[in-house]
Amino acid sequence: MNKQLFEKKRKDFRQFRDLDHYNQSKGNYFLMPFNFHRINKNREVLINEIGDYLFVPSGTYESIVKKELSQDENPELYQDLISNHFISEEIYSPNIDLIATRYRTKKLFLDRLTSLHIFVISLRCEHTCAYCQVSRVTQNKEKYDMSLNSIDKGIEFMMKSPNPNVTMEFQGGEALLAFENIKYAIKKAQELAPIYGKNINYVICTNLALINEEILEYCKTNQVLISTSLDGPKFVHDKNRNKPNCSSYDLTIKGIELSREILGHDQVSALMTTSSHSLKYPVEIVNEYFQQGFSGIFLRNISPYGFALRTEKNRYKTEEFLHFYKKALKRIIEINKEGHFFTEDFSKIILTKILTPFNIPYVDLQSPAGLINGVIVFNYDGAVYATDESRMLAEQKDYSFRLGHLLENTYEEIIYGEKTHRISQVWANETLAGCSECAFKVYCGADPVHNWATQGDIYGFRPNSAFCNKNMEVIRYLLELLDRDIEASDILESWIK
Incomplete structure (x- = not known):
């Protein structure tokens, strides 16, 4: 194109259109x-x-x-x-x-505010997982276990949530290393729940290495759910989740079986993390979950936070995960075609958004974002963070999403404070460049923490965002299946009925 023609086109482009054009x-x-x-x-x-x-x-x-x-x-x-x-x-x-x-129905989760309250009851852990996102320790419980004073303040904070239905989730480290503190916290919450009109769900996140009948009988009596990690078959799980001098996989499977026996089959859930090693075995990982009697699997990519990516072997490209995801989803659909009900839970969340008028309160796919609105984290040292991921950033001395401290700040100072106000300016995808014009925004969410961790900017830049690239392709792929594959479409729709 010669210079004169280019200048003519440029001028034509820059001119305002006549009113009639609009x-x-x-x-x-x-x-x-x-x-x-x-x-x-x-x-x-x-x-x-x-x-x-x-x-x-x-x-x-x-x-x-x-x-x-x-x-x-x-x-x-x-x-x-x-x-x-x-x-x-x-x-x-x-x-x-x-x-x-x-539209109001889609945003109904905003009326009740925070439901999930995570108590990092201890930083101590006896595993040495390859992708661990925090700096784990093995001793000095006085320093690395949450104090009773902080537990009290965390429960008091939870009771102030406008949401009548809250979840109290205990994480670590390995949460069961501080089981006495968990019992203290549950007893305290049970005493206050009727006073504040709260219905509380209790969850212990554990690798199951320390589980026993006594702990499980307590969980049964107090209606406590168990959440664990299972990364796939033994040769995958043991490489990802190492426990010195024994097989983590064997302990996990034994713990799942014992937990189901005492609590009931559906009272135990498992979550996998896709490491670089896992990428080679999508079918084997899906088969493991199916063979262990789970009704589904959540295909979760590794998070770019904390110590998880401190070594090159834990890193991989979004495209590699998407290839893994599609191969795994193909196997899941095959299982359904064989007459078994078995879901992929990340897809299920998106399909609920696509096929129903409702919104599932999944933190990563909410707009406004789920941080603070859906989840808040009380660290072992009393610090309060917007999400579990922002706590992981703090392990590398990045306190950008530290909202305050249980022993120093009030509920109002934390929830309505200056830092929350700053985050709130970028937590709705309807207002973000690259999201606001995206057809998929109603099915997706916003994640300022991910933007900050990967791009150094809470606003984020969508064209090279791994969060955006992954979600857009998963949504596009699911829509393509709904459009072109009648049998797969029927299966996907059955997951949300």
């Missing part, structure tokens, strides 16, 4: 807010602000926006666009109240 009265319909995404070279999906979607041939979005769509030529598509609130025959849609109600 006149919605042209044509027989008015546009309502929606966007599109190409799910492959032949198909695109239209998605509006409340998550309604339509699969259409490529180029349809452009014809709709240019007012080239004719009701006479394509009556079925026209009616679909009307009924799903993509276009309206009136300048103000008569369904605006319905749309507003559905």
Whole structure:
């Protein structure tokens, strides 16, 4: 292109359009807010602000926006666009109240604020996991266990949450190394719950190496759930989650079996982390969960926080995880085709957002973000953090998301303080460049902590964001399956019924 032609095009581009160019009265319909995404070279999906979607041939979005769509030529598509609130025959849609109600339903989690309260009851641990995100210690419980005073203040903080349904989750380190403190905390919470009108769920996160009948009988009496880690078959789990002088896998499986025997099959859950070693074995990992009697698996990539990525062997590209995820999901769908109900839980969360009017309170896929709104963390030393991930950053002396201290600050100072106010300016994807115009934003979320950890900026830059790249491709892939594979679509839809 020669210089004169370039200058002419540049001037044409920079000129303001005539008012008539934006006149919605042209044509027989008015546009309502929606966007599109190409799910492959032949198909695109239209998605509006409340998550309604339509699969259409490529180029349809452009014809709709240019007012080239004719009701006479394509009556079925026209009616679909009307009924799903993509276009309206009136300048103000008569369904605006319905749309507003559905939008409020999507954001209902904001009415009740924080539900998950994580108590890092001890930093001590007897494992040496390859991807551990915190600096674990093995001794000095007075220094590395949460004090009773901090436990009291944490419970007092939890009781002030507007949410009547709260979860008290005990983490470590290895939480069972401070089991007496857990019992103290549960007893204290049980005494205060009826006074504050709270329904409390209790969860202990443990590697199960220390579990025994006495602990499990206590859990049964007090309705405490067990959450553990299982990274796959023995040759994967033991490499990822090393315990000196014995097999971590053997202890975990033994602990799962004993926990199920005493508590009940569904009172024990497991979570896996995809290490670089795990990437080679998607089918084997899925098979392990299925063979151990779980009803599903959560395919979780490694988190870029704390000490987890201190060595090169723990790092891998987003594309590598996505390849792992798709191979694993293919195996999961095969299991379902064989007549077994078995889910992938990250996909299930996204599918709930796509296929229902409701929102699952999963921290990583909320807008406004789940940090503070959905979860808050009380560290062993009394420090309060916005999320578990921000606590992990603090292990590397980065206190950007430290909100205060249980013994020094009030609930109001922490929840409504200056740092929370600063975070709140970037926690809604509807206001972020690169997110606000994305068709998938209603299914996705915002994560200022991830932005800070990976890009050094809480606002973030979507084009090279691993968080964005992973979520966009998973959402696109699931939509493609819903569109082109009838059998897979039926299976995916059955997961949320």
